[in-house]
Amino acid sequence: MAKQRMLKFVTVERDMPEKRPPSLRKADFGEIYGEYAREKAAEQAGRCSQCGVPYCQSHCPLHNNIPDWLKLTAEGRLREAYELSQATNTFPEICGRICPQDRLCEGNCVIEQSGHGTVTIGSIEKYLTDMSFEEGWVAPIRPAAERTESVGIIGAGPGGLAAADMLRRQGIQVTVYDRYDRAGGLLTYGIPGFKLEKDVVMLRIAQLRDGGVNFVLGCDVGVDITFDEIRAKHDAVLIATGVYKSRDLQAPGVGAKGIVRAIDYLTASNRVGFGDTVAEFESGELNASGKRVVVIGGGDTAMDCVRTAVRQGATSVKCLYRRDRANMPGSQREVANAEEEGVEFVWLSAPRGFAGETVEGVMVQRMRLGAPDATGRQAPEIIEGADYVEDADLVVMALGFEPEDLPKLWGVEGLEVTRWGTIKADFRSHATSLEGVYAAGDIVRGASLVVWAIRDGREAAESILAYVSQGARVAAE
Ligand SMILES: Cc1cc2nc3c(=O)[nH]c(=O)nc-3n(C[C@H](O)[C@H](O)[C@H](O)COP(=O)(O)OP(=O)(O)OC[C@H]3O[C@@H](n4cnc5c(N)ncnc54)[C@H](O)[C@@H]3O)c2cc1C
Numbered sequence: 001m002a003k004q005r006m007l008k009f010v011t012v013e014r015d016m017p018e019k020r021p022p023s024l025r026k027a028d029f030g031e032i033y034g035e036y037a038r039e040k041a042a043e044q045a046g047r048c049s050q051c052g053v054p055y056c057q058s059h060c061p062l063h064n065n066i067p068d069w070l071k072l073t074a075e076g077r078l079r080e081a082y083e084l085s086q087a088t089n090t091f092p093e094i095c096g097r098i099c100p101q102d103r104l105c106e107g108n109c110v111i112e113q114s115g116h117g118t119v120t121i122g123s124i125e126k127y128l129t130d131m132s133f134e135e136g137w138v139a140p141i142r143p144a145a146e147r148t149e150s151v152g153i154i155g156a157g158p159g160g161l162a163a164a165d166m167l168r169r170q171g172i173q174v175t176v177y178d179r180y181d182r183a184g185g186l187l188t189y190g191i192p193g194f195k196l197e198k199d200v201v202m203l204r205i206a207q208l209r210d211g212g213v214n215f216v217l218g219c220d221v222g223v224d225i226t227f228d229e230i231r232a233k234h235d236a237v238l239i240a241t242g243v244y245k246s247r248d249l250q251a252p253g254v255g256a257k258g259i260v261r262a263i264d265y266l267t268a269s270n271r272v273g274f275g276d277t278v279a280e281f282e283s284g285e286l287n288a289s290g291k292r293v294v295v296i297g298g299g300d301t302a303m304d305c306v307r308t309a310v311r312q313g314a315t316s317v318k319c320l321y322r323r324d325r326a327n328m329p330g331s332q333r334e335v336a337n338a339e340e341e342g343v344e345f346v347w348l349s350a351p352r353g354f355a356g357e358t359v360e361g362v363m364v365q366r367m368r369l370g371a372p373d374a375t376g377r378q379a380p381e382i383i384e385g386a387d388y389v390e391d392a393d394l395v396v397m398a399l400g401f402e403p404e405d406l407p408k409l410w411g412v413e414g415l416e417v418t419r420w421g422t423i424k425a426d427f428r429s430h431a432t433s434l435e436g437v438y439a440a441g442d443i444v445r446g447a448s449l450v451v452w453a454i455r456d457g458r459e460a461a462e463s464i465l466a467y468v469s470q471g472a473r474v475a476a477e
């Protein structure tokens with residue numbers, strides 16, 4: 001039965017080209033970056049002092065050789081700069097756009113530390129790769145020789161795709177399974193298009209497909225095919241399924257119409273951006289147009305929701321967070337962007353409940369920061385008698401994500417998980433408790449960053465390559 005369904009999905013995958021976007025044309029890059037960027041990139045790269053203590057590099061999860069590719073950029077040796085930057089990063093154009101650089105490379109630039117403003121490392125990385133696509137310098141995936149070993153990857157997000165890229169370049173037969181109809185994971189359906197243009201993501205997916213990676217889309221592992229079937233089909237398996245269970249809030253009125261989950265809201269918005277018809281968007285359920293929107297949460301997902309609501313034409317957008325600005329988990333740069341766009345942040349505020357059968361308002365309780373908790377963070381405390389109602393027609397809950405219970409969902413005994421439900425995997429080899437099964441990205445780390453998923457995927461691919469090569473040697477002996 002599962003086999004028949006699989007055939008259907010393979011057919012869907014073959015039909016995929018009609019969903020492929022037109023490749024980015026020269027004019028597109030020209031419009032976005034143009035000659036100005038070439039000069040700007042060189043000027044910015046020239047600001048790097050070559051300090052000799054590259055904290056930028058050590059704070060980049062991929063340990064990109066930033067000082068050297070900045071030097072090459074400043075000297076106008078752009079192709080060499082690109083080659084160096086892509087040597088350690090599978091998707092530099094994506095990281096350049098959406099890494100929280102203020103917490104990673106740029107935040108640790110010594111020029112930033114000395115108060116003179118960081119070298120804009122992310123923008124230069126983005127520019128170099130976009131320009132390299134334009135110039136035809138991005139090498140297609142052409143393995144020197146085909147190999148017989150096959151690897152199944154569950155999850156087409158950045159973790160799975162980074163591994164697919166590395167393995168395919170070595171000639172391994174790679175099949176990527178994903179329950180969505182498009183590959184990319186949160187790059188495609190989570191992160192909004194104004195932060196990460198979808199053509200940029202689709203271009204990479206087209207490159208992987210053209211390089212021989214087989215995508216089986218619309219295939220929910222555990223429903224359309226079992227995990228054991230995937231294991232039986234391949235010599236090794238990588239689990240890169242991310243974390244998708246939204247954290248809920250227990251509060252009176254939480255089930256009211258008009259209270260929605262961030263992932264549903266952002267997915268609908270991204271689908272509309274692709275030109276899909278989304279019933280819940282058409283009906284207004286997942287559309288902020290003309291509404292007073294309140295987003296609850298202080299992470300990057302909340303920032304994406306408020307900025308999406310602004311673009312959809314909300315009449316007002318407020319963000320409630322129970323701690324203050326200095327203690328929020330989201331990027332300060334994103335808060336500044338949102339404020340510039342007219343979003344109002346209501347710090348030290350938490351929802352106590354919701355008014356209306358169709359939501360009319362959020363009952364807000366004011367908070368103050370009390371004594372530090374076990375982690376050293378100041379715990380928010382309620383200020384009694386300071387409650388008020390924040391009017392709202394649409395409330396978006398952005399309280400974070402947790403892993404799904406994969407061993408139960410997939411009926412897999414022996415797949416060990418942590419007490420948080422993430423998969424237990426060796427932090428270096430990414431091997432799980434099951435022979436030949438590896439795991440990478442958010443499903444191991446919990447909700448994290450694209451750049452960490454890429455690093456995990458690349459490292460897991462190395463271990464998988466060693467594992468399947470060992471198997472091939474044993475078979476030959
Ligand atoms: C709204 C939002 C905004 C974000 N913004 C940023 C940002 O600006 N910068 C940044 O660095 N990070 C950001 N992140 C975090 C980042 O997107 C993730 O850390 C990263 O995508 C994790 O990659 P992954 O490959 O582990 O998982 P994912 O990208 O989640 O991909 C997992 C894939 O597995 C598939 N899958 C799951 N279960 C199954 C199954 N049973 N069968 C088949 N397929 C399955 C899913 O459909 C999905 O395609 C954001 C996250 C969110 C939610």
Ligand code: SF4
Binds near residue numbers: 059063121
């Ligand atoms: S991958 Fe991210 S952290 Fe590393 S250099 Fe690029 S933008 Fe900075």
